[in-house]
Structures are given as structure tokens and as C-alpha cells.
Amino acid sequence: MLSMTPKEVLERSGIKINPCKTCQPVGAMYAALGVHACMPHSHGSQGCCSFHRMYLTRHFKDPAIASSSSFTEGASVFGGGSNIKTAVKNIFDIYNPDIIAVHTTCLSETIGDDLNAFIQDTTIPEGKYVVHTNTPSYVGSHVTGYANMITGFIKYLSVKTGVSNGKVALIPGFINPGDIREIKKIAKLMGIPFAMLPDTSGVMDAPMTGTYEMYPKGGTTVPDIIGLGDCKKSIGLGEFATTLPIEALRTKCKVPFLSMPLPIGIENTDAFVMALQEIATCEVPYELEEERGQLVDIILDAHPYFHNKKVAIYGDPDTVLGIAALTLEMGMHPKYLVTGTPGDAFMVRGKELLAKYGIEDAIIKSGADLFEMHQWIKNEKVDLMIGGTYGKQIARAEDIPLVRAGFPIIDRYVHSYVPIVGYRGAMALVEKIANALMDRQDRDCADEDLELVM
Amino acid sequence: MDSKGRVLDKYSARVFKNRKEHVLVKAAENDTQVISANTRVIPGIMTHRGCCYAGCKGVVLSPLKDVAVITHGPIGCAFYTWGTRRHKGRAGEDGKNFIEYCLSTDMQEADIVFGGEKKLRQSIKEVVEIFDPVSIFICSTCPVGLIGDDIHAIAAEAQELYGRPVMAFSCEGYKGVSQSGGHHIANNSLMKNVIGTGDAVKEKFAINVLGEYNIGGDGWEISRILKRCGYHIVSVMTGDGSYKEIQNAHTADLNIVQCHRSINYIAEMLKTKYGTSWIKVNFVGTESTIKALRDMALYFGDPELIARTEEVIADELSEISEELEYFRTRLKGKTAALFVGGSRAHHYQFLLKELGVETILAGYEFAHRDDYEGREIIDTIKEDADSKNIETITVSHDPEKFNLFLSEEQYEKLKEKIPLDNYPGMIKDMNAGSIVVDDLNHFETEEFLKLLKPDIFFSGIKDKYIAQKGGILSRQLHSYDYSGPYAGFRGAVNFARDVTMGIYTPAWGFVTPPWKKTPTLVGTYGGDA
Numbered sequence: 001m002l003s004m005t006p007k008e009v010l011e012r013s014g015i016k017i018n019p020c021k022t023c024q025p026v027g028a029m030y031a032a033l034g035v036h037a038c039m040p041h042s043h044g045s046q047g048c049c050s051f052h053r054m055y056l057t058r059h060f061k062d063p064a065i066a067s068s069s070s071f072t073e074g075a076s077v078f079g080g081g082s083n084i085k086t087a088v089k090n091i092f093d094i095y096n097p098d099i100i101a102v103h104t105t106c107l108s109e110t111i112g113d114d115l116n117a118f119i120q121d122t123t124i125p126e127g128k129y130v131v132h133t134n135t136p137s138y139v140g141s142h143v144t145g146y147a148n149m150i151t152g153f154i155k156y157l158s159v160k161t162g163v164s165n166g167k168v169a170l171i172p173g174f175i176n177p178g179d180i181r182e183i184k185k186i187a188k189l190m191g192i193p194f195a196m197l198p199d200t201s202g203v204m205d206a207p208m209t210g211t212y213e214m215y216p217k218g219g220t221t222v223p224d225i226i227g228l229g230d231c232k233k234s235i236g237l238g239e240f241a242t243t244l245p246i247e248a249l250r251t252k253c254k255v256p257f258l259s260m261p262l263p264i265g266i267e268n269t270d271a272f273v274m275a276l277q278e279i280a281t282c283e284v285p286y287e288l289e290e291e292r293g294q295l296v297d298i299i300l301d302a303h304p305y306f307h308n309k310k311v312a313i314y315g316d317p318d319t320v321l322g323i324a325a326l327t328l329e330m331g332m333h334p335k336y337l338v339t340g341t342p343g344d345a346f347m348v349r350g351k352e353l354l355a356k357y358g359i360e361d362a363i364i365k366s367g368a369d370l371f372e373m374h375q376w377i378k379n380e381k382v383d384l385m386i387g388g389t390y391g392k393q394i395a396r397a398e399d400i401p402l403v404r405a406g407f408p409i410i411d412r413y414v415h416s417y418v419p420i421v422g423y424r425g426a427m428a429l430v431e432k433i434a435n436a437l438m439d440r441q442d443r444d445c446a447d448e449d450l451e452l453v454m
Numbered sequence: 455m456d457s458k459g460r461v462l463d464k465y466s467a468r469v470f471k472n473r474k475e476h477v478l479v480k481a482a483e484n485d486t487q488v489i490s491a492n493t494r495v496i497p498g499i500m501t502h503r504g505c506c507y508a509g510c511k512g513v514v515l516s517p518l519k520d521v522a523v524i525t526h527g528p529i530g531c532a533f534y535t536w537g538t539r540r541h542k543g544r545a546g547e548d549g550k551n552f553i554e555y556c557l558s559t560d561m562q563e564a565d566i567v568f569g570g571e572k573k574l575r576q577s578i579k580e581v582v583e584i585f586d587p588v589s590i591f592i593c594s595t596c597p598v599g600l601i602g603d604d605i606h607a608i609a610a611e612a613q614e615l616y617g618r619p620v621m622a623f624s625c626e627g628y629k630g631v632s633q634s635g636g637h638h639i640a641n642n643s644l645m646k647n648v649i650g651t652g653d654a655v656k657e658k659f660a661i662n663v664l665g666e667y668n669i670g671g672d673g674w675e676i677s678r679i680l681k682r683c684g685y686h687i688v689s690v691m692t693g694d695g696s697y698k699e700i701q702n703a704h705t706a707d708l709n710i711v712q713c714h715r716s717i718n719y720i721a722e723m724l725k726t727k728y729g730t731s732w733i734k735v736n737f738v739g740t741e742s743t744i745k746a747l748r749d750m751a752l753y754f755g756d757p758e759l760i761a762r763t764e765e766v767i768a769d770e771l772s773e774i775s776e777e778l779e780y781f782r783t784r785l786k787g788k789t790a791a792l793f794v795g796g797s798r799a800h801h802y803q804f805l806l807k808e809l810g811v812e813t814i815l816a817g818y819e820f821a822h823r824d825d826y827e828g829r830e831i832i833d834t835i836k837e838d839a840d841s842k843n844i845e846t847i848t849v850s851h852d853p854e855k856f857n858l859f860l861s862e863e864q865y866e867k868l869k870e871k872i873p874l875d876n877y878p879g880m881i882k883d884m885n886a887g888s889i890v891v892d893d894l895n896h897f898e899t900e901e902f903l904k905l906l907k908p909d910i911f912f913s914g915i916k917d918k919y920i921a922q923k924g925g926i927l928s929r930q931l932h933s934y935d936y937s938g939p940y941a942g943f944r945g946a947v948n949f950a951r952d953v954t955m956g957i958y959t960p961a962w963g964f965v966t967p968p969w970k971k972t973p974t975l976v977g978t979y980g981g982d983a
């Protein structure tokens with residue numbers, strides 16, 4: 001496995017090998033699926049749309065619907081204006097969504113299609129909406145595309161009427177429906193009225209009923225997106241995926257924002273709960289305090305198995321930083337923090353976090369790839385890897401236990417239902433980490449050392 | 455109104471006009487029925503098709519294990535074709551296996567504005583230094599074609615510089631109407647630049663396996679059987695294939711074509727250039743496999759080979775017959791709908807029939823008319839603007855390497871017995887009243903499934919859960935739902951087992967909660983306690 005990967009690290013400025021990111025449009029598609037009765041639309045060649053639907057379906061094991069402008073060579077020369085007009089008509093005729101959310105691709109961006117002008121020029125049926133965002137694949141990553149699509153919804157739809165609706169706008173980062181449910185649960189327990197954009201719960205984790213619904217029950221409704229403009233505050237959970245939309249909401253509707261890390265781990269969840277408490281001016285309910293106490297109890301109970309264990313964490317920036325925080329709280333030693341998404345802020349945040357725990361020998365890198373991480377591991381091994389599916393090659397090559405968390409996970413089931421955010425999510429992740437490390441001890445020890453009590 | 459009419463009736467006039475040509479109901483009498491295929495998709499129609507790049511890099515080139523395929527473009531395209539198609543491969547003696555790797559130039563905004571040639575040159579340099587590959591292929595993505603990076607010139611320059619074959623493929627996603635254009639671009643280049651450059655000596659019973667991509671290990675299972683019979687497999691295009699093997703493809707005496715769609719034109723070119731005949735084979739289903747093996751043996755006409763073929767057939771059958779018969783009892787009477795690529799929607803009908811399952815709807819995602827109607831109509835296919843954009847190459851007779859295995863007389867005689875250079879297409883094998891749909895889209899999938907209510911829908915990942923959420927078992931026939939192999943004798947059992955498991959898995963019985971099946975109000979009458 002990966003036997004051609006040499007131990008010696010060659011500085012590269014050209015080739016990316018085994019990337020740890022993908023392109024903007026797939027993130028935009030995911031964000032759009034979190035809007036109720038929304039048809040995500042890919043303005044480009046149909047292969048993009050096909051790849052993204054394939055990927056999201058493989059991660060969520062649920063249908064990921066989306067349409068395409070199906071560019072041909074002619075459209076690439078003359079522009080995709082007529083393609084988008086035809087597409088919009090056909091989508092409303094045949095699939096009848098409430099809203100179409102268009103995102104661009106590297107093809108339509110390179111030829112300079114002006115989606116604003118195209119959409120203004122398109123006949124949109126009464127009561128229906130078409131919005132768009134620009135997601136050139138050669139900028140940022142799928143996380144950027146996710147942020148851009150949410151921003152697109154806000155820019156097109158959110159309106160400040162001047163009358164506050166008393167709600168908090170919650171903008172979650174690139175997380176699973178199971179995480180979204182957990183965040184909503186916490187907000188409800190805190191008694192906070194909220195609107196959430198996007199909300200992929202009830203869409204990408206829809207139940208089996210025997211009847212296929214193209215637009216399942218879940219998702220943020222269009223009126224809710226419009227109402228974001230009247231929220232008293234917005235909270236972005238995950239700086240890298242949500243800064244753009246919360247800033248857009250402030251610019252357009254003067255809604256003040258709070259940017260926070262994804263609530264992964266004790267401190268990050270505490271910060272989220274306290275931010276909600278400040279808004280609600282209420283006591284934190286016992287139910288949450290109990291969960292928190294249980295989590296701390298578990299970590300204390302099992303700490304010998306975590307202590308100083310070296311861990312490589314890779315994936316999307318907000319998720320990696322969140323998981324790093326949790327592993328630090330558990331007494332582990334993050335050795336490599338890797339994201340493919342470009343941007344220096346990841347390194348800055350990572351360093352700050354590790355400094356709090358006195359860890360100085362970690363390598364933190366954005367815009368990195370898994371080939372590079374594998375080479376570091378070859379030079380200094382870790383006890384555990386945490387991240388998405390593609391790490392399994394390295395885990396196998398170097399015989400390192402792997403805990404799957406983040407995106408994409410295309411080789412396992414149930415992950416999109418089980419949260420990693422909040423105290424409950426942390427418990428689930430702690431259990432997985434403990435099991436991975438302890439199973440390894442059981443596998444590797446001598447017969448006489450096999451412990452029945454651990 | 456028949457089911458075709460009932461489904462298409464919901465379309466607007468313009469969409470109806472287009473789609474009605476792509477859907478037909480198989481007539482009772484064996485008239486020639488014409489279907490529209492390989493035409494562009496209407497924007498906004500949720501097609502399941504992919505693009506030219508997916509066909510070129512994803513399907514044909516990726517399985518070549520000793521080739522470092524660099525995707526020149528933004529990160530996505532390379533990422534989506536990294537280990538996602540199950541074309542299995544084991545490293546050869548040189549230890550090279552690029553199937554586990556994903557190589558991309560990861561173009562950034564500056565590369566789009568100022569050109570990506572510099573980054574591509576640097577990427578090739580680094581790939582040579584790190585991996586020392588046998589060969590390097592460069593595949594372009596949409597923006598590359600638009601900004602005009604000259605990947606062919608860079609390939610030529612790198613070939614000179616690094617002393618190994620470097621080839622470029624202009625397979626931008628917007629070219630053509632589906633993956634099919636990409637198959638052409640990839641195969642044409644293999645034909646032009648690779649085949650015929652090797653110096654292997656001719657072997658007895660030497661064959662090439664064309665259009666077999668070793669999904670789920672199919673190619674390995676087919677090779678196992680063929681080797682038992684005594685064949686020498688020169689190359690496989692391209693499942694678990696290698697650059698080095700394909701170089702010697704001209705030394706075979708017979709080409710067997712599994713996927714007609716993706717490679718029939720190469721089979722024709724190999725015949726023109728090297729004199730090698732081809733036959734259409736199908737290794738899906740035991741009867742089809744037996745027919746393919748007998749046809750091949752008949753082609754070589756060697757009594758010993760014919761006898762050994764029969765021995766192998768008998769032996770392989772004895773190994774699986776009992777098990778297959780069991781699954782037949784479980785599946786008999788079920789109905790199926792198939793929507794797969796360019797061959798499987800046809801191939802699997804034979805296996806399903808053996809298992810007692812009737813195919814009531816079948817369609818190809820990216821086939822051409824000849825895959826539906828048979829090769830005899832090829833000359834009548836009109837070229838359109840989209841097909842003109844895909845390069846066609848012509849080859850001529852190679853005086854040094856040309857070699858006819860059969861005399862003209864033998865050839866004509868055999869042509870009556872075996873499908874020499876022929877493929878009759880899918881429609882002829884379908885039952886009257888069954889439905890054929892080209893480029894079946896989301897809407898039609900939903901509607902036909904509701905109307906026809908098949909027991910199983912064989913398709914891909916994008917539509918799998920649409921069917922399943924509607925209560926119909928769906929098995930992926932692109933990836934075999936991570937199972938397989940499905941080809942050959944043992945593969946037939948694997949397939950039958952997987953389908954049976956899917957139909958009878960207990961969870962189907964829990965879809966409706968019990969409280970929805972019983973009256974809500976429970977009470978007692980009058981004074982009864």
C-alpha cells in the first residue's frame with residue numbers, strides 16, 4: 001500500500017499528491033441541499049454535477065439531487081446564458097422546487113459568465129426564487145464553496161424590515177446532519193429562538209418511509225432565510241466555513257455577529273453554550289450540565305489510554321481544529337494538523353491552540369496534501385489518525401489505527417447521523433478514540449498481557 | 455396510453471419532442487426500431503451522465519497501473535477520480551501502482567490568469583523525481599482548454615527531457631455529450647502512440663481483452679478462466695493493464711471485446727492495421743460465458759483447445775450449478791429495470807434471465823445507436839456538431855506487423871457461426887413490450903419506477919437511494935456495491951447471492967411502523983371490562 005511513497009520529503013511547488021480538499025462547487029451543492037425544496041444547480045459541464053452528486057451520495061448514503069447547465073463546446077465558446085435560461089425553465093416545469101440555487105464552476109468562471117445578468121434576464125415563476133454564487137474551483141476548497149453558497153442565499157434573500165424577530169441566526173460550518181441536530185438540540189435546551197442556515201438535517205439523513213420525496217421535510221425554508229435579516233444576532237460556528245456569510249448578513253442587514261469555533265470538544269462547546277446563555281440570559285439547564293459532567297467523567301476515567309498518545313488529524317480546517325482541541329483536552333498530543341484548504345489562519349489558530357497545552361513540536365499546515373503527511377509519519381510515527389476515508393491508505397501502510405471523522409467518509413455507514421459536536425458528540429468521538437487505541441493494545445499484546453479488565 | 459406515453463406526457467412540448475426519440479417500447483414483431491442516442495442533454499434535465507474527462511481519465515486511463523496520470527486543472531476532477539471506480543490493479547514486477555495515488559496540478563487563480571504551463575512543467579519534473587514512472591499521461595480539465603495551455607507541446611518537451619513516453623489528452627469536460635467522447639480520446643491516443651511499439655514475440659492462442667476494466671476484479675476472474683483454457687493474454691484494455699503490455703497488443707491473433715461502446719472502434723482499427731479479428735463476448739452470466747469461450751475456441755479451431763475449453767466449462771459449471779440453482783429458486787419471477795453505462799444494461803439481462811428475472815426496462819447512459827440497434831446501422835448514424843468535436847483517427851495497414859490468422863475463406867465461413875466483428879445490439883434481445891430508454895434521467899426514473907414497479911433497479915450511486923427510498927431494492931452495476939467479481943461462473947453466483955440478499959434482507963419488513971398498520975383507537979364496548 002502506497003509503497004511508492006518515499007520517506008525523504010521533496011519540496012514541491014507543482015504537483016499535489018493525494019489531496020486533502022476538493023473543489024468549491026461540491027460545498028456549494030451541500031449548502032444548497034440544506035435549504036428546503038431547493039434544487040442545487042451547477043452552471044458548467046455536466047461532469048461536475050455528476051461528480052458532486054456521486055460524492056455527496058457516497059458520504060451521506062442518501063440521494064443528493066442537483067441539476068446542470070450541461071455545457072457543450074458551443075456554450076463554452078459563446079457563453080452559458082441560454083443554457084441557464086433553458087435549465088431554469090425545465091427545472092421549474094419538471095421538478096418544481098421552491099428555489100434554485102446556482103453555483104458556478106471553473107468552466108463558467110473562466111469564460112466569465114455573468115450570472116447576475118443571466119438571472120435578471122430569466123423568467124422566474126411567481127413565488128419562486130433563483131439565487132446564485134460564484135464558486136470558481138481554482139480558489140479555496142469545498143469549504144469556501146460552502147461558505148459562498150450560504151452567502152449567496154443571504155445576499156439574494158435576507159431582508160431587514162426593522163422589526164426584530166427575536167431570533168438568533170445560527171450558521172453551522174461544514175458538518176453532518178447529525179451534528180446539526182445536536183446544535184439545534186443545544187439551542188433548544190437553552191431556550192433560544194433561532195433560524196439556521198443551512199440545515200441539512202431531515203434532508204441528507206431522511207428516514208426510510210417507502211415513498212421517495214424529492215424534497216424531504218428538512219431544510220431551511222425560504223421565509224426563514226428572508227427572516228435572517230431581522231435576527232438580533234448571528235453566530236457562525238466554524239470560522240473558516242462561516243465568516244463570509246455572517247459578515248454578509250451584517251453588511252446587508254446590520255445583524256451583529258459572533259464568530260466561534262465549531263463546538264467540538266469541551267471548551268469549544270462551553271463557549272457556544274455560554275454565548276447562547278448571554279443571549280438568553282438564563283441558567284444553563286441541568287440537562288446540558290449533566291452531559292458535560294458525564295463527558296468530563298469519561299475522559300478522566302479513561303485518561304491513561306489517551307495520555308501523550310500522538311495523533312495526526314487531517315481534513316477541513318474547522319473540523320481539524322475542533323478535534324485537535326478535544327484530543328488536547330483528553331491529554332493526547334496532536335503531532336500533525338493538516339488541511340488541504342489554503343489560508344494561513346489555520347496555522348495561526350492551530351499554534352495558539354497547541355501553545356495553550358505547551359506543545360511545540362507539531363507540524364501544522366494548510367494547503368497541504370496527504371502524501372506529505374504520510375512522509376512526515378514515515379519520519380515520525382503517530383499512535384492514531386483522525387480524519388476522513390482517504391487516510392485509510394496511510395493507516396494501512398503504516399499500521400496505525402484510524403478514527404473516521406469529518407468529510408468525506410465514503411467507506412463507512414452511520415457517521416452522518418452520529419454527532420461529533422456538543423458534549424454528546426464529544427462522548428461519541430471519545431469512545432471511538434478509546435476503542436481504536438484499546439483494540440490496538442488488545443491486538444498487539446502478548447497472550448499473558450491480555451487484560452480482561454481495562 | 456402506454457407507460458412511455460404516460461411518463462413523457464408530463465413534459466413541456468420542447469422537452470417531449472426531444473425525449474420521445476430516446477424512449478421506445480419494444481415492438482412485438484422484430485421490426486427495426488430506431489432510437490436517438492449520443493445526443494446532448496437538455497440543460498436542467500437531471501441526467502446521470504458524466505463528462506469527457508470522466509470517460510478519458512476516470513474510465514480508460516486510470517486503470518493503467520504503471521502510468522502516472524497527471525490531471526491538469528483545479529483540484530476537483532482529480533479528486534473525484536481517485537479510487538472511486540473500483541478498477542482494481544496489482545503492481546507488476548516493477549512495483550509500480552499508481553492506482554492508489556491522485557496527481558493534480560491543483561491550478562490556482564494565478565494559473566488561470568497567467569497560464570498553467572509553468573506549473574504543469576514543474577509538476578512533471580516532480581513526478582519524475584519522486585516516482586520515476588514508466589510513462590506520464592496528462593489529462594486536461596475544462597479551464598485548460600479555455601486558457602489555451604499547450605499540453606501537447608509540454609508533453610513532447612517532457613518526453614525528450616525525461617526519456618520516457620509522455621502523452622497529453624485534451625479531454626476537457628465540455629467536449630462531446632457524455633463520457634463516451636472521453637473514451638474515444640483516450641483510446642485513440644493509445645492506438646496512435648502505444649500499441650505496436652512493443653517487441654514481444656508472438657505466442658500461441660494470444661488474445662487481447664478489450665473494454666474490460668476489472669471492476670470488482672471481473673477482469674481477473676475472466677483471465678483465470680481464459681488461462682485455464684490455454685489462452686495467452688497479451689493485454690487487457692485497460693483493467694489492471696499496463697503501458698508495457700499494451701505496447702504488444704499487435705501480437706495477438708484475436709481481440710475479444712467485452713464493452714462494445716468504449717472500444718469497438720479500436721477493435722476495428724486493430725483489424726485494419728494489424729489484421730487482428732475481433733469477436734464480441736459477454737462474460738456476464740454462465741450461458742454467455744460458455745458461448746464466449748466456445749466462440750473463441752472455434753475461432754482458433756484447435757482441437758486440443760476446443761476439448762480443453764469443454765473440460766473447463768464442465769468443471770466450472772459443476773462447481774457452481776447447485777448454488778446458482780438455489781438462488782434461481784429465490785429469484786424466479788422477479789422483474790428488473792437496468793440503467794447502466796454502455797454495455798452492462800445488455801450483458802446483465804442474460805444473467806438475470808438465467809436466474810428467472812425478467813428485464814422490463816433497460817437503458818444505456820452514454821451509448822450510441824449501434825449499441826442499441828446493432829452495428830449494421832453505423833453507416834446511417836448522422837454526425838452532429840458535438841460528435842464532430844471528438845477527434846476521429848484513421849489507421850492504415852502496417853506492412854511489417856500485419857498478420858491474418860484466418861484466410862479470407864475461413865473468415866467468411868466462421869462469420870456465420872460466431873460474432874466476428876459484429877455486435878447485434880441490445881434491443882434485439884429484449885422482450886416485446888419492454889421499455890428501452892436512452893440517458894434515463896431523474897424524472898423518468900421516478901416515474902417509470904412508480905409505473906412499472908420492478909423488484910430490482912440496477913443502476914448507479916446517484917439514483918440508487920432514489921429507488922430505495924421508494925421501497926425498491928437498488929444494486930449498483932457500476933461499482934457492484936463494493937462486491938464482485940460478477941463476471942464468469944463464480945461471478946454469477948456472487949451476483950445472484952447479492953441480489954437475493956438485497957431482496958430478502960429483513961429490514962424491508964420494517965419500513966412501515968406497526969402502528970401505521972393497525973387501527974389507532976383501541977377500546978372496549980359498553981360495560982365489558
